[in-house]
Amino acid sequence: MNEYKPCPKCEATGGKVMSFTWWGGLVGPKILTHVKCPSCGAQYNGKTGKDNTTGIIIYSITVMLLVGIFLIIAIAAVITLMTMG
Numbered sequence: 416m417n418e419y420k421p422c423p424k425c426e427a428t429g430g431k432v433m434s435f436t437w438w439g440g441l442v443g444p445k446i447l448t449h450v451k452c453p454s455c456g457a458q459y460n461g462k463t464g465k466d467n468t469t470g471i472i473i474y475s476i477t478v479m480l481l482v483g484i485f486l487i488i489a490i491a492a493v494i495t496l497m498t499m500g
């Protein structure tokens with residue numbers, strides 16, 4: 416019994432969740448169950464056995480939105496502090 420679905424390209428089993436990716440850092444691949452095939456190197460969703468591109472796009476947009484909201488709050492706080500004094 417394998418923990419993750421077989422590779423969608425070569426049907427090899429034994430894929431492992433990646434510890435780090437450029438788009439998700441350390442957390443993203445764990446959230447999306449982003450598995451790398453040990454045989455052909457294809458990357459896919461270990462839960463669905465399908466391509467993870469949509470998940471990566473949604474994850475990236477969510478992270479960008481959160482960072483954007485954080486920056487707006489931080490800038491607003493700085494402006495408030497500057498105009499108060």
Ligand SMILES: [Zn+2]
Pocket residue numbers: 422423424425426427452453454455456457
């Ligand atoms: Zn493969």
